[in-house]
Amino acid sequence: MVSAAAVTSRVGFGVGFGARKGEEALHSQSLQQSVSLRRDFALQRIVATGSGKRMAGVVRAEALPSSQEVAESVPGAKAVTLEEAGTDSAKPVSSGNGPVSPKKGRNENIREEARRVCAGSGPTSFSAKYVPFAPGQETDEEYSLDEVIYRSKTGALLDVQHDMEALKKAGDGEYWRNLFDSRVGKTTWPYGSGVWSKKEWVLPEIDDDDIVSVFEGNSNLFWAERFGREVVDMTELWVKHCGISHTGSFKDLGMTVLVSQVNRLRRLGKPLLGVGCASTGDTSAALSAYCAAAGIPAIVFLPANKISIAQLVQPIANGALVLSMDTDFDGCMRLIREVTSELPIYLANSLNSLRLEGQKTAAIEILQQFDWEVPDWVIVPGGNLGNIYAFYKGFYMCKELGLVDRMPRLVCAQAANANPLYRAFKDGWENFKPIKALPTFASAIQIGDPVSIDRAIYALTQCDGIVEEATEQEIMDVCAQADATGMFTCPHTGVALVALQKLRERGVIGRNDRTVVVSTAHGLKFTQSKVEYHSSELADITSKFANPPISVADDFSSIMDVLRQKLALR
Ligand SMILES: Cc1ncc(COP(=O)(O)O)c(C=O)c1O
Ligand SMILES: N[C@@H](CCOP(=O)(O)O)C(=O)O
Numbered sequence: 001m002v003s004a005a006a007v008t009s010r011v012g013f014g015v016g017f018g019a020r021k022g023e024e025a026l027h028s029q030s031l032q033q034s035v036s037l038r039r040d041f042a043l044q045r046i047v048a049t050g051s052g053k054r055m056a057g058v059v060r061a062e063a064l065p066s067s068q069e070v071a072e073s074v075p076g077a078k079a080v081t082l083e084e085a086g087t088d089s090a091k092p093v094s095s096g097n098g099p100v101s102p103k104k105g106r107n108e109n110i111r112e113e114a115r116r117v118c119a120g121s122g123p124t125s126f127s128a129k130y131v132p133f134a135p136g137q138e139t140d141e142e143y144s145l146d147e148v149i150y151r152s153k154t155g156a157l158l159d160v161q162h163d164m165e166a167l168k169k170a171g172d173g174e175y176w177r178n179l180f181d182s183r184v185g186k187t188t189w190p191y192g193s194g195v196w197s198k199k200e201w202v203l204p205e206i207d208d209d210d211i212v213s214v215f216e217g218n219s220n221l222f223w224a225e226r227f228g229r230e231v232v233d234m235t236e237l238w239v240k241h242c243g244i245s246h247t248g249s250f251k252d253l254g255m256t257v258l259v260s261q262v263n264r265l266r267r268l269g270k271p272l273l274g275v276g277c278a279s280t281g282d283t284s285a286a287l288s289a290y291c292a293a294a295g296i297p298a299i300v301f302l303p304a305n306k307i308s309i310a311q312l313v314q315p316i317a318n319g320a321l322v323l324s325m326d327t328d329f330d331g332c333m334r335l336i337r338e339v340t341s342e343l344p345i346y347l348a349n350s351l352n353s354l355r356l357e358g359q360k361t362a363a364i365e366i367l368q369q370f371d372w373e374v375p376d377w378v379i380v381p382g383g384n385l386g387n388i389y390a391f392y393k394g395f396y397m398c399k400e401l402g403l404v405d406r407m408p409r410l411v412c413a414q415a416a417n418a419n420p421l422y423r424a425f426k427d428g429w430e431n432f433k434p435i436k437a438l439p440t441f442a443s444a445i446q447i448g449d450p451v452s453i454d455r456a457i458y459a460l461t462q463c464d465g466i467v468e469e470a471t472e473q474e475i476m477d478v479c480a481q482a483d484a485t486g487m488f489t490c491p492h493t494g495v496a497l498v499a500l501q502k503l504r505e506r507g508v509i510g511r512n513d514r515t516v517v518v519s520t521a522h523g524l525k526f527t528q529s530k531v532e533y534h535s536s537e538l539a540d541i542t543s544k545f546a547n548p549p550i551s552v553a554d555d556f557s558s559i560m561d562v563l564r565q566k567l568a569l570r
Helices: 019-024 067-073 110-118 164-170 173-182 196-202 225-230 251-268 282-294 309-317 329-342 354-359 361-369 386-400 420-426 453-462 472-483 491-505 527-534 556-566
Strands: 128-132 158-162 221-223 237-241 274-278 298-303 321-325 345-347 377-381 409-415 466-470 515-519
Touching: 158 354, 164 173, 164 196, 173 361, 196 354, 196 361, 221 361, 225 237, 237 361, 251 274, 251 282, 251 345, 251 354, 274 282, 274 329, 282 298, 282 309, 298 309, 298 329, 309 321, 321 329, 329 345, 354 361, 354 386, 361 386, 377 386, 377 491, 386 409, 386 453, 409 420, 409 453, 409 491, 420 453, 420 466, 466 472, 466 491, 472 491, 472 527, 491 515
Parallel strands: 237 515, 274 298, 274 345, 298 321, 377 409, 377 515, 409 466
Antiparallel strands: 128 158, 221 237
16 A cells, blocks of 8 residues: 555565566457447537636646636637536437448548448437436436536436337347447447447447547456366356456446546536546546546545555556545545535546446446356445446346346445445345445455445345455455466455355355356556565465465575475475
């Protein structure tokens, strides 16, 4: 755990593990294609306000662009006042489902190709809007996705509601399965992304030109054969590796959607000077990368000394405005909410339901990767609790629209040191109480007052879900065990694996139940605790599965002695 002031690596082991080099090796993955491309002719009016003055003294105002700069940075923009801007910009003409893409022209880039192919297509029949998150309750309250709003009139969370009738009318389950399958493995804009290959179910009305994507998603779902067999006695254990992603965590899935919508809002003239979040390290990394790709300022609030170096260096390298604070994540979250309600900075945490629209595509991808067969269990580590709802929503939409005929059961896994949901579950879902979360190796889920608590409880109760917890000792041991079978787990994935172990021990999950553990981040973001575990340096932790390097003199006979002993040679 490090502070912004100390960006130096402390690796350990005299022989050196090369951890820093490895951390840099995170890479993005891309696949893909298209079937239909389209372009709508969105209004390209941009406005900005004179609010820069109000920002001075709150954050480093000079790091953010002036209204004139915002206007100048967007094609066709002109600077106007907040009053002129109003809140209800005219709606763009929406796009249709478009024809199959012909071959790309020699001098065309993929955006230009998408523009050309879609120029002739009509308006899309799909739409989505914000409604209060109040399942089962009738309400007339609704908002356009082009409004900047995070809560309902009563203060409830919002949800993105799709026009399910229009989606049903477009085709049956087979139609959607075929459409989504046809887009995998290509580089057609924007369907080369695992998120945007499901565009009709994500942000159906956004202009392809506004999309900010690094072709995220399409992460691998692999059979964890040896861990399954040797550690939990299972035949069908799978890991969905959402951490093999552009910034090393599942946050990319939601951030491409949120930053694309911000891109659109700025083009439509909303006076947004930047995008901000509180973070335990992964949200800030994703936000900074997507904002940097789009040329939009990012502002991140981080709890000092509570995130890894690999996480901290990401927003720094991507040019975000990084504010390191002497508080925990919950403190940062309170502050970013205050700041974003005062300044024209868009809130990027999962309180903002746009994020979950991208994250839900991981659930759809799991079904797709199983050739549309439904697994029995899906285990997701939970912190701020947006992701567990996102998974529920992805599975739910697939069932509602006929792609599959049932839902898997969901398990949310929490660190015992940060377990407010687990406590509520044990209490029969009565009396949820926020807690003060304690430090945990699973530092990205050290959250005591999760913003999506209502969404999580709803998701879990709808699918007969379960909540489990993992102690620090259990997390470190299971990560070492998993790594020894060829994985390289982050501690949050460890929390999910512990939940699996416990549910197997109690016989809740059966030996042959097809089970997916969601790995939420890349292990290379969290190397320090592994180094300390394997060198038996962790206070209060017994390193039962330690595999430290052996120091050996650089001569043949010393090396042979060690090999004889370790490999039981005679
Ligand atoms: C690596 C990792 N795993 C799991 C989570 C938990 O996700 P959520 O906050 O949506 O519950 C987070 C962030 O909170 C995370 O960064
Ligand atoms: N683990 C998260 C915590 C914030 O969650 P969010 O999904 O609400 O942004 C992080 O990496 O910051």
